[in-house]
Amino acid sequence: MPVGPQHPALKEPANFTFVVDGEHIVEVRARIGYNHRGMEKAAESRTYIQNLYLMERICGICSVAHTTCYAQNVEYLYQREIPPRAEYIRVIINELNRIHSHLLWLGVAGHEIGFDTLFMYVWRDREHVMDIIEAMTGNRVNYAINTVGGVRRDLNDQAIAKARKVLDILEERTKYYKRIAAAEPSLISRTRGIGILKPNDAVRLCAVGPTLRASAIKSDVRKDDPYSAYEEVPFNAVSYDMCDVFSRVLVRVDETLEAINIIRFCLDHLPGGPVRLKLPRNPPAGEAVSKVEAPRGEDIHYVKSDGTERPARYKVRAPTMGNIPAVCDMLTSKADHTVNIGDIPIVLASIDPCFSCTDRAIKFVDPWKEREWIWSHEQLEGYTRRKSRP
Amino acid sequence: MTEAFVEAIIQIAQILIFPGFLFVIGLAFAYEWFDRKFYAKLQNRVGPLYTGPRGFLQPFADFVKLMAKEDIVPLAVDKLLFNLSPLVAFALMLTAVLLLPISSPTGILSFPGDLIVAVALMTFFCIIVFLSGMCSTNRFSAVGAERAIFQLLGYEIPMMLAIVGVALGANSLKIADVVWRQGENLWYIFGPQAIGFAVYSVAVQAELERIPFDIPEAEQEIVAGWLTEFSGRKLALFRLSRDVELVFVAGLGAALYLGGPLGPIIPGLEPLLYTIYFIVKTVFVLVVLSTVRALFARLRIDQMVSFSWKYLIPLSVLQLLLVRLVV
Numbered sequence: 001m002p003v004g005p006q007h008p009a010l011k012e013p014a015n016f017t018f019v020v021d022g023e024h025i026v027e028v029r030a031r032i033g034y035n036h037r038g039m040e041k042a043a044e045s046r047t048y049i050q051n052l053y054l055m056e057r058i059c060g061i062c063s064v065a066h067t068t069c070y071a072q073n074v075e076y077l078y079q080r081e082i083p084p085r086a087e088y089i090r091v092i093i094n095e096l097n098r099i100h101s102h103l104l105w106l107g108v109a110g111h112e113i114g115f116d117t118l119f120m121y122v123w124r125d126r127e128h129v130m131d132i133i134e135a136m137t138g139n140r141v142n143y144a145i146n147t148v149g150g151v152r153r154d155l156n157d158q159a160i161a162k163a164r165k166v167l168d169i170l171e172e173r174t175k176y177y178k179r180i181a182a183a184e185p186s187l188i189s190r191t192r193g194i195g196i197l198k199p200n201d202a203v204r205l206c207a208v209g210p211t212l213r214a215s216a217i218k219s220d221v222r223k224d225d226p227y228s229a230y231e232e233v234p235f236n237a238v239s240y241d242m243c244d245v246f247s248r249v250l251v252r253v254d255e256t257l258e259a260i261n262i263i264r265f266c267l268d269h270l271p272g273g274p275v276r277l278k279l280p281r282n283p284p285a286g287e288a289v290s291k292v293e294a295p296r297g298e299d300i301h302y303v304k305s306d307g308t309e310r311p312a313r314y315k316v317r318a319p320t321m322g323n324i325p326a327v328c329d330m331l332t333s334k335a336d337h338t339v340n341i342g343d344i345p346i347v348l349a350s351i352d353p354c355f356s357c358t359d360r361a362i363k364f365v366d367p368w369k370e371r372e373w374i375w376s377h378e379q380l381e382g383y384t385r386r387k388s389r390p
Numbered sequence: 391m392t393e394a395f396v397e398a399i400i401q402i403a404q405i406l407i408f409p410g411f412l413f414v415i416g417l418a419f420a421y422e423w424f425d426r427k428f429y430a431k432l433q434n435r436v437g438p439l440y441t442g443p444r445g446f447l448q449p450f451a452d453f454v455k456l457m458a459k460e461d462i463v464p465l466a467v468d469k470l471l472f473n474l475s476p477l478v479a480f481a482l483m484l485t486a487v488l489l490l491p492i493s494s495p496t497g498i499l500s501f502p503g504d505l506i507v508a509v510a511l512m513t514f515f516c517i518i519v520f521l522s523g524m525c526s527t528n529r530f531s532a533v534g535a536e537r538a539i540f541q542l543l544g545y546e547i548p549m550m551l552a553i554v555g556v557a558l559g560a561n562s563l564k565i566a567d568v569v570w571r572q573g574e575n576l577w578y579i580f581g582p583q584a585i586g587f588a589v590y591s592v593a594v595q596a597e598l599e600r601i602p603f604d605i606p607e608a609e610q611e612i613v614a615g616w617l618t619e620f621s622g623r624k625l626a627l628f629r630l631s632r633d634v635e636l637v638f639v640a641g642l643g644a645a646l647y648l649g650g651p652l653g654p655i656i657p658g659l660e661p662l663l664y665t666i667y668f669i670v671k672t673v674f675v676l677v678v679l680s681t682v683r684a685l686f687a688r689l690r691i692d693q694m695v696s697f698s699w700k701y702l703i704p705l706s707v708l709q710l711l712l713v714r715l716v717v
Contacts, residue, residue: 114601114688120433186602186686189693341533341612342605342690 014353018331018344025339028331030324043314048074048148048283051311055301056142058316059354061104064097065294066316067146069301072227074148076288077305078279084271086150087229092266093137093145094228094292095259099170100129101295102252102259105352106177109249112345113190118180125173128166135159150276160267171260178253181246191246195330195347196337198243207326208319209297210255211351214248216241221293232269235262245350252352282309294319296352323351409492409665411484417669418633422449424673425636425680432684449633453626461622468525475522476620476627479515483634486511489565490641491650492668493661495573496566505563508642509550512597515635516542519606522628523616534615537691538606541596544698545603549593551706552586555713556646559583565642569650577649582712587647589706591678594639596694598632600679602686603694637672640679644671 013034019027039058043051055070056063068090075082103126110118130140136159137143145151181187197207202215212219220237222230238254240247285307292299297319304313330347333339339347404410423438423446430437438445463472488499489508497504516538523535556578557563560571572578579587596603607615620628644650648671651664689697 110687114604115686116601117433117684118687120435124434184687186689190687190690340690340692342688 012354016328016331016344016348018341020341024333025331025341025344026333028328030328032324040314040316044311047309048311051314052147053142053144055316056144058318059294060141061101061354062097062294062296062299063142064093064146065292065299066301066318067143068094068228069290069292069294069299070303071146071148072292073288073290073301073303074283075279076290077283077286077303078149079284080149080277080279082150082277083274084229085154085273086275086277088266088270089151089155089275090146091229091233092155092263093133093143093151095262095266096129096133096136097143098259098295099256100126100133101352102256103129103174105252105295105349106249109245109346109349110187112349113187115187118177118187122177125170128170128173132159132163132166135162147276149279150274152276154275155270160270163263163267167260167263171257174253174256174260178250178257181249181253188246190346191244191249192242193244193246193337194343195245195248195339195350196243196334197326197330199241201329202243202326205325205329206322207297207351208322209293209295209352210248210251211297211323211326213237213239214251215243221291221298225291227290227292229266233262233265235265245346248350282307296320296354297322318354320351320354323353327351327353404498405488409490410488410498413492414484414487414634414637415630418630418637419449419453420446421636421640421672421676422633423447425676428677428680429684432681453630456626456629457623459622459625461624462619464526464528464619466527467619468527471521471525472619473624475518475525476624476631479518479522480627480631480634482511482515482518483631483638486638487634487641490638491565491569491645491664492641493651493665495569495650495652495664500564500566503563504565505553505557505568508565508638509553512635512639513542513546515631516546516597519616522620523606526616526619528619530612530614530618531616533612534606534618537612538599538616540691541599541603541605541694544695545593545596545702548589548698548702548706549597551703551710552589552593553646555583555586555706555709558710558713559716565645565650569645569652572649573652577647579647582709582716583647585705585709585712587643589702589709590643590647591675591682592702593698594643595679595682596698598636598639598679601683602689604688605691605694636676636679640672640675641668643675644668648674 015031015034017029017031018025039054043054046054052067052070055066058066103122107119107122107126110116110122133143134140136155137145137153145153197205197211197215199216202212202217207215208219216239218237218239221227222235223237235258238251238258240250283305285305287302287304289300289302292301299319300317302313302315303311306312327348327350330350331339331344406412426448427437427445438448441447441451463469486508489497489504491497491500519538520535523531523538526532556568559578560568562568562571568578578584595601599606607617612618617625617628650671651668653663653667655663
């Protein structure tokens with residue numbers, strides 16, 4: 001039974017082919033790559049400043065995580081620290097982004113199990129956080145707040161006052177949803193014991209982010225390898241040990257509550273000073289890797305500079321990529337538990353997939369001739385040249 | 391001669407116009423609108439808005455639009471079944487509403503045992519669902535059809551037991567008798583039959599394939615389930631039969647538990663008042679159904695069946711015992 005590339009449960013194209021026995025899933029084959037956009041190649045042909053806007057568009061939901069990662073990466077190339085106020089603002093915007101992303105996910109999860117009322121309510125409340133983001137950055141989706149060397153806009157008092165007010169509402173609502181999640185029987189019966197990912201499997205399959213933390217492993221880039229101002233902010237890495245979808249719901253709801261506290265702390269302790277460091281146009285030659293805890297998990301960017309105004313190579317590993325093997329494992333029936341067709345949507349959704357961020361042309365598969373091959377960079381270039389020859 | 395002729399004309403008008411097909415179809419659109427609007431209110435949305443006052447004409451507009459759309463018959467389907475099933479489904483539901491007491495305490499068709507026919511028509515509808523899913527030769531349709539039958543195993547027995555309770559109470563298998571009996575005494579919803587009403591409202595939710603039991607057409611899992619391959623006029627007919635079924639189910643609920651169209655009467659205005667009472671009571675049933683729909687997440691098929699065998703059936707048996715003790 002095919003799910004995708006076009007399927008109501010998937011908001012983006014991907015294909016999962018399921019071998020089913022009645023209602024039970026025996027095997028799953030994932031096929032990604034429908035939404036390859038050539039971002040990395042595009043990054044090589046743009047300047048470092050232009051790339052900010054490209055990176056913002058890797059993902060529509062965790063846009064700021066990618067720009068933070070990118071900006072940090074380039075700052076590592078310059079080997080310069082950005083002003084502390086800019087670091088705090090980055091943390092605030094990143095956490096607001098996390099709240100918005102997790103609430104969005106909670107709504108989608110509700111929708112996937114047919115609980116549309118939850119979906120509508122959560123998305124209504126998510127508008128509050130969108131409003132704060134708009135007040136702070138001027139935009140709702142692609143905030144364009146980060147820049148190489150700091151942030152582009154300072155926070156004004158009006159936005160801060162508004163944020164404080166709205167955070168109270170959000171906290172109350174999020175706590176309410178947590179109570180609902182813990183008490184609503186039909187929701188529990190659809191998520192408890194579903195999509196099991198054992199801790200050792202989670203590590204073996206390189207799961208990241210909330211998916212990993214829901215399998216009892218407390219791994220969070222913000223804690224393990226702090227960036228920006230995360231070192232100075234007190235917060236807990238949330239983790240639950242039920243290893244199922246229910247535990248992923250709880251992790252995300254709790255992370256939303258943590259994020260609210262982080263933002264409050266940052267607003268209270270916002271240092272003064274400038275928000276931006278003026279840097280020379282071309283970074284020195286070198287390489288850098290930067291990691292950011294995006295709402296979906298660890299986001300890794302790699303940059304190689306040859307001293308010109310454009311990166312020589314840019315590589316992005318979006319978090320969903322790390323979770324694809326894990327979700328295939330969750331969807332396969334094991335000796336001790338079976339997976340039903342009815343569980344496909346919620347289990348797929350439980351990793352909060354974002355396929356357009358993930359897709360890379362790494363392997364060519366011809367499913368009809370059952371042929372697979374990999375091209376090197378030169379071969380690929382040669383192919384492009386042949387094709388583009390008039 | 392002329393008298394018999396006039397009589398026949400009146401009967402045909404009753405069947406075709408009021409309170410028969412035309413009225414019920416109009417009511418079906420109105421109830422779909424009400425259901426959507428009320429469901430939207432519960433979810434903090436506005437619901438249909440643009441077509442007609444407060445979006446009242448939206449279901450009708452949807453129907454007209456679907457009628458005008460391209461009607462695709464896939465190559466691999468069983469043509470006869472595929473073309474016939476929407477018609478049969480629609481015909482089944484129109485027949486069923488003739489049994490409902492709307493403008494008088496007896497339906498247009500009324501005979502001893504019509505209660506059994508009403509239940510049978512609902513089950514036939516489910517069989518049509520299964521057949522149309524299977525004849526589509528689509529994987530999603532097949533899974534949906536399989537689920538529809540599996541679901542039937544879950545909800546049919548508790549629903550029947552609940553209705554048996556009513557029949558026991560009235561000592562008759564005729565809907566009109568059940569209604570009269572409630573006119574003489576209390577409505578059945580006040581008393582042990584209230585359990586039956588609860589069971590009935592949950593079970594018909596499955597019959598109507600609405601959340602939490604919209605498993606055979608679970609959008610996120612199997613696209614549109616058994617409906618996946620239907621388009622254009624066929625889909626329109628299926629949707630209309632669903633709406634008529636909604637009227638039927640709400641009307642049956644009202645007839646069995648809320649005293650049907652009975653209420654205080656001004657002589658001379660009976661048909662009008664009966665119709666008004668019917669609408670008020672069915673809307674009440676509809677409110678119950680829509681609220682249930684907004685409150686829960688969709689269950690999985692195995693959870694649905696075990697839920698109904700663990701809770702619904704014991705409840706309906708309990709209701710039977712209580713009714714037996716009271717009567």
